[in-house]
Amino acid sequence: MRKTFLLAIIAVIAAVTQANNCPALYKQSNLSPIFNETIAHAIHSMTVQGLRLFNPRATVNNKIPTVNQNLHNGAKVVPFAPEDPVGNDFFDFTMNMIDRVLTNVGTHDDGLGHHWSPAERIVHVFHMWDLWLHIQPYYQRIVSSSPVSDALCECLLDTKANGIYNNVGWVANHYESGTPISLKNIVEIPPLVDGNSWKIWKKDLLQYYNEESLNDAGMYLYCALKDF
Numbered sequence: 404m405r406k407t408f409l410l411a412i413i414a415v416i417a418a419v420t421q422a423n424n425c426p427a428l429y430k431q432s433n434l435s436p437i438f439n440e441t442i443a444h445a446i447h448s449m450t451v452q453g454l455r456l457f458n459p460r461a462t463v464n465n466k467i468p469t470v471n472q473n474l475h476n477g478a479k480v481v482p483f484a485p486e487d488p489v490g491n492d493f494f495d496f497t498m499n500m501i502d503r504v505l506t507n508v509g510t511h512d513d514g515l516g517h518h519w520s521p522a523e524r525i526v527h528v529f530h531m532w533d534l535w536l537h538i539q540p541y542y543q544r545i546v547s548s549s550p551v552s553d554a555l556c557e558c559l560l561d562t563k564a565n566g567i568y569n570n571v572g573w574v575a576n577h578y579e580s581g582t583p584i585s586l587k588n589i590v591e592i593p594p595l596v597d598g599n600s601w602k603i604w605k606k607d608l609l610q611y612y613n614e615e616s617l618n619d620a621g622m623y624l625y626c627a628l629k630d631f
């Protein structure tokens with residue numbers, strides 16, 4: 404009885420020490436100082452189908468926080484990336500994805516709230532796939548050459564402590580009032596109607612395409628998917 408109690412105390416102390424260690428582990432790693440922002444952006448609309456770009460064995464039993472696809476009902480953030488299969492009425496993935504997006508317009512069930520025009524929804528979904536494909540080689544490099552330590556993975560996956568979860572929540576909250584694209588230097592994103600407004604969209608869409616951000620996301624996804 405006494406021994407069990409002692410072990411329990413030791414376990415608690417170990418957990419607390421581990422959590423306190425995270426800032427030091429983050430510093431020693433090659434994560435960027437704003438990893439909670441870059442990672443939250445990369446995963447906020449992650450799906451099981453997206454995860455399979457990295458690990459074909461990934462399932463809905465993942466613990467990756469995402470914006471609730473159904474924003475008008477219940478929690479703004481769900482603690483997993485959901486299934487989002489595209490159909491096969493058309494021949495290629497691109498057209499099947501466009502079919503998926505346009506079929507959902509008006510249902511408010513695609514995790515974006517009701518401020519997005521059909522064209523903006525299509526841009527968003529392909530922007531995320533484009534980013535995920537860009538993260539792929541960073542993820543592969545981590546898998547094959549420099550595995551992240553279990554201790555660092557534990558810190559990264561503690562998304563409620565490190566700000567990733569809250570930043571996904573930030574995105575969800577801002578979908579209520581507009582079409583936020585990046586989490587920083589938030590400028591009012593104009594409706595996407597022509598080449599001039601696209602210039603502003605494009606600049607913001609490309610914000611997390613730098614090496615540091617891609618590496619942050621690769622490290623997080625490595626940790627989140629290593630046990631599948």
Ligand SMILES: *[C@@H]1O[C@H](CO)[C@@H](O)[C@H](O)[C@H]1NC(C)=O
Pocket residue numbers: 436437439440565566567569570
């Ligand atoms: C994200 O990390 C930065 C830098 O460590 C910190 O200042 C910020 O509070 C974190 N964000 C959240 C939402 O916790």
